[in-house]
Amino acid sequence: MSANPSRRKAIKALGVAGAALVAAPYLAKSSAFSQLSGSQKSGTAATAAQPSGVTSSQLLILVVKDDKILGYRGLEEIPVQDASLAGMLNGRFISKGVTAA
């Protein structure tokens, strides 16, 4: 995956250490997400019977740190390492005046 240097620089400049974002529309653009969707399950002893039936209308929560993105929707956890997407997400937030605390 190619990383946009300027966006990566922006991410680091912001010190984004775990920005929680709600940004469902962006994910549809990521082939990585579609490839990995549903592939990651919890591995702990207490794992629930993981019901499927996740729908696109469910809230999607993204956690972005550096070039890694964790998506949570329903009972799914979808990890993606995509510097380009992470940079785009951070760039959009920067453009809207969101800066790191």
Added chain:
Amino acid sequence: MTSHREAPSISQDPVADNTDLYAFVSPDAPGTVTLISNFVPLEDPAGGPNFHSFGDDVLYAINIDNDADGQVDISYQFQFTTNFTNPGTFLYNTGPISSLTDPNWNVRQTYSVTKVAYDHGYGHDQGDGRTQTLGKNIPCPPVNIGPRSTPNYAALASAAVTSLGDGVTVFAGQRGEGFYVDLGSIFDLGALRPFQALHLIKIPDSDNYPGTDLTTPPYDGNNGADGTKGFNVHSIAIQVPKTQLTSDASNPTDPMSATSVIGVWTSASRQKVRMQRSTDQYGNANPGMESGPFTQVSRLGMPLINEVVIPLGKKDLWNVSDPSNDSQFRSYYQNPELQNLLPVLYPGVFPQLAALLTKPASTRPRADLVAILLTGIPPGLIAGFQNQTGSVNADYLRLNMAIAPTTNNNNPPAGSASRFGILGGDLGGFPNGRRVFDNVTAVELRAIAGATYPLVATYTADGASGVLTDGTTNDVPYLNNFPYLALPHQGFLHYHDPNSPNA
């Protein structure tokens, strides 16, 4: 306490905090095993108007390993839903609650029971398991408020015992705390009230404690003070035919057969992400929400392990770890801190143990504790008994289901041998699983003090190790039938003080 508030993180999350786990062959239905997992530590019966309950956002589970690999083969999972009948009042109930459908009852919980079976030999992480819904919308009873609100509580509780078919019975709701322990003394630098005259630190002049003579019972002498007296818990109990728990669906009859032994642990899990409840830009309530897969936040197998064996810096890790990875904690079982403290706190009382501890720790690993707590007792140590589950170090209760119940009385006299389980010569009790009345505090104190070390080493145990106790018994009698734990204390009339009129 066995696992009440035992770790920094979970102590902040009571509804997900496992407090006790029991697993035993049902004394009144010996073809079945009863599994009980308790939550919500030190639950005050008067805690209204929002009385204690299960967490709707918690996944509760009782897990079975029946092929000795430390991984779950069968998981009974419980999820709760709370509904308000009348959200227009602040009251839990607007009149007496006479039945589980009484319209006066405003705050109700129901639950679902799901059985998840995993492929043998592969473990939970090799597949999602086969899911079977055993029951939905099963009612919990209300909490026991008092004589005006819940005048016939026993009937309400009984009505909540539910048969799911195929020999499975469940109950989920408030019960009296069944674990007895002298919290106030033990956590005051390891003092056991019956032996506190021998403690390194003498108690201050009793004048410092108005109205309390620390030299006479119940504050001293032969009696401990049950620190959980008058408190409730929330219990999940399930009774299952043995044939549904063995790896080959057989009815276990041979105590020496590996298929007769199951490992049992309980867990609580939360979804990974939580958004807090808030108001939106229009001032409307924005509900909180959870997302992501469930991840374990609490677990419990053998009592008191994460409480007193695992050190502070590892307790949270222990709670989120799988039993199959418990070899990472083995060194704490091999050289438990409490073992090293006993001769210091009680000078001269444990000379054999003190002498043993002068040797390098690496030369005296407590293989007895590893066996009892992590791998099971192998054949050959105790005539006619074993509950070994192989070489995998895994912290869970090990129940040999082929050992028939040894008593139908869940209230043997205080101090009777039966309360000390296998140490008392009763193969039907702890650490062969755990019954509601087993004095697990005394058993583990004695074992850690060296009473069981001669099983694996040339060692003469100190006489004191065979009589250690905190001197407590439970404050209310257990039941002799499902779900065995006592009815919960009511809010209107309950006592915590051992000197109370009801003591």
